[in-house]
Amino acid sequence: MTTFSVIIPALNEAANITTCVRAVRQCDPTVEVIVADGGSRDETPALARAAGARVVLAPRGRGPQLNAGAAVATGDVFVFLHADTRLPDNAFALLRAMFADPQVHIAKFRLSFDDPNWMLALAARLMWFDSLLTSYGDQGMVIRRDFFTALGGFPDWPLFEDVELFRRARARTRVHVVPAQVVTSARRFRANGIIRQLLHDFWLWLQYLGGVSPYDIARQYR
Numbered sequence: 001m002t003t004f005s006v007i008i009p010a011l012n013e014a015a016n017i018t019t020c021v022r023a024v025r026q027c028d029p030t031v032e033v034i035v036a037d038g039g040s041r042d043e044t045p046a047l048a049r050a051a052g053a054r055v056v057l058a059p060r061g062r063g064p065q066l067n068a069g070a071a072v073a074t075g076d077v078f079v080f081l082h083a084d085t086r087l088p089d090n091a092f093a094l095l096r097a098m099f100a101d102p103q104v105h106i107a108k109f110r111l112s113f114d115d116p117n118w119m120l121a122l123a124a125r126l127m128w129f130d131s132l133l134t135s136y137g138d139q140g141m142v143i144r145r146d147f148f149t150a151l152g153g154f155p156d157w158p159l160f161e162d163v164e165l166f167r168r169a170r171a172r173t174r175v176h177v178v179p180a181q182v183v184t185s186a187r188r189f190r191a192n193g194i195i196r197q198l199l200h201d202f203w204l205w206l207q208y209l210g211g212v213s214p215y216d217i218a219r220q221y222r
Contacts, residue, residue, distance in 0.1 A: 005075030
């Protein structure tokens with residue numbers, strides 16, 4: 001049977017990490033859960049351990065943290081999940097069925113937000129399809145261990161590491177879409193304004209596409 005490791009990068013996520021880890025374990029208590037902490041100053045590591053996760057310490061930055069989690073993971077398939085994203089209850093039943101096909105190497109979930117705003121609903125629906133513009137880590141990246149290794153893992157970037165790995169994968173194979181939705185937090189949109197945040201994120205994406213260093217882009221991230 002295919003085994004899964006869920007890898008969660010975290011930095012000062014005390015408000016979310018317990019719920020995130022417990023939600024994964026409720027989906028399937030046999031799944032390995034690893035929290036890759038980037039130097040939290042709050043109780044994130046302790047809360048993650050208490051919820052049942054293995055905690056590894058890593059240099060700050062999503063790319064390095066995700067790679068650190070993958071380095072100790074034991075599963076056949078990695079599920080990279082943000083701390084403010086929740087998997088559907090039937091996630092692993094769907095993934096076991098999908099990855100029973102040896103031709104499936106990588107997949108992502110459909111996206112939804114924890115906010116009913118129509119603009120967010122439309123943005124989320126557009127990300128149900130796979131493209132350079134519509135595949136991000138918020139959706140949960142599911143990838144076979146051997147394929148992840150063949151792609152060289154994530155670039156050690158603080159931002160757009162997910163887009164880059166999807167891009168590399170897409171050059172070799174199809175990115176499949178799991179027919180179920182993850183629910184991710186709209187906290188940045190609520191804090192900064194929905195239209196402003198959407199435009200801000202699109203501007204960052206254009207810079208990435210134009211070859212601006214992810215390290216420079218990360219300084220603008222909010």
